[in-house]
Amino acid sequence: MEILIEKSGMKEDILFTGSVGQLLSRLKINPETILVVKNGTVVTEDEKLNNKDTVKILSVISGG
């Protein structure tokens, strides 16, 4: 799975199968602070992911 964390600029390929919630837990990211876009579509935490997906994680915290 290709994963991009926009805030840190981290982009890498990882092997992962499970839900968005499980991915966030593995990455230690608080779901309250982000939006997840899977293959160009915004998804919720129960969405299933597989290794063919492209996932973008956007921080909702902006400004000052």
Next chain:
Amino acid sequence: MKCKKCKENAVLADPALCKKHFLSYYEKKVSDTIKKYKLISKSDKVCVATSGGKDSTAVLYLVQKFLKPKKGQLQALLIDEGIAGYRDHTAKDLKKFCSENDIELKIASFKGSFGKTLDKILKSGRIRLKPCTICGTLRRYLLNKHAKGFDIIVTGHNRDDECQAVMMNLLRQQTEILARLGPMTGMAKRKGFVQRVKPLYFCSEKETALYALLMGFDVSFNECPNIIDSYRADVREMLNNHESRHSGAKQGIIESFIRELPKLKKQYSGSGPAICVKCGEPSSDKVCGACSLAAQIRTCSNTVRI
């Protein structure tokens, strides 16, 4: 997860809504807040405090949509603090948005008003205050000054911003400042003070980011580089951690605060802005915070124009 109103996939979990129903839900929430708290009337001349970020762009778009302003009735106002690599990017996005949506944009800068950008003020190291304190004081001063002639200033403060402000002031025992919060800021109408209102008061930061994303607004989701060591950032992290374990906590804070707010406003109704003897702007002291800061900035520059 499916939308609770149709069979489409949800874009938000709580409430479970698809794109179409989320956009309606968000806009209705903003519209209901404006109506319930009488934030904007059809005849108001409205100045929207904008940064080019998601919150102020969303509120600018919605004010234009709801108000359907006549020529000269709506203005976007950007305060350019001079934060390299941050404000220059959001200002570019804002200029494009205003141009595409036929919205008048006024820009006032720290450099033009105080002779220095925020970056240079901080770099000088002469002012021993946190960056957010310096920036907030000067920014609020310029907002009020450049919104003269308008009935209200609309800001993009969302529910999370307000929750943080409530908690910060509680933790610091600043109950008088608490009384100035709420969907309509201030305790009472004061001479020289342009009323500020917050139509996104009940919209979470996540909902607002989602709205901006789904609407295709060309905005960056970057944080100000100066917030890293701020008290607000610590309180925000505490609240987000608590919310992730106890869903509804932030809404609970806001609902409780709103219930108590009339008592606070009544308690502190006698206090509030007088007039700064130096610049004539509203101030809680004889000399306002911006003039005090300008005097300190002057020690490292002779070009302060306040």
